[in-house]
């Protein structure tokens with residue numbers, strides 16, 4: 716079985732980015748969604764990213780952003796991958812000069828196979844908890860049994876993960892990667908080094 720990749724999302728400070736990389740994270744996420752408490756300015760993200768070592772994937776998270784804004788972020792920050800967390804359709808997601816992952820929120824009525832099929836150009840599908848009125852970052856888990864054993868695409872598991880449940884999540888779902896934000900924070904937008912280290916260690920232990 717391939718090693719489960721780890722993405723730490725909601726980075727707002729260089730020290731948190733470097734802590735995550737030192738701990739062994741594969742990818743960092745930057746939230747370009749103003750209502751989020753983890754939202755970053757483009758300049759702020761660009762300055763952090765410019766100081767990162769090689770071989771770390773940088774991800775820009777958007778929620779129903781204007782095309783011009785996505786292009787501006789790509790232009791001004793060294794972004795490797797886009798993450799669309801809103802109601803964007805495949806044509807929009809696939810129209811930029813970067814690969815993308817599409818987040819699907821696990822609404823009770825969601826037809827997962829059909830949704831995944833409608834984003835066949837995505838590099839991976841991120842599955843997150845559903846809470847009405849919140850596009851993500853809920854800190855809540857969902858019923859992992861809803862994910863079929865045969866994954867229709869590479870799955871990034873998200874939603875309420877922390878060092879106390881991530882090993883169980885990896886064992887249950889065998890995702891391509893896990894994504895965490897709130898579970899490794901000391902306060903909104905500020906990461907906790909101990910929590911990051913414990914989280915990555917738990918993923919490693921589960922592999």
Ligand SMILES: O=C(O)c1ccccc1N[C@@H]1O[C@H](COP(=O)(O)O)[C@@H](O)[C@H]1O
Pocket residue numbers: 724725744746748751752753776778800841843850851852853854855873874875876894895896897898
């Ligand atoms: O983190 C946010 O504030 C956020 C806002 C809007 C959309 C997505 C957001 N975060 C993503 O949500 C999931 C789960 O987060 P958590 O671990 O439950 O806090 C993750 O992919 C975050 O990147």
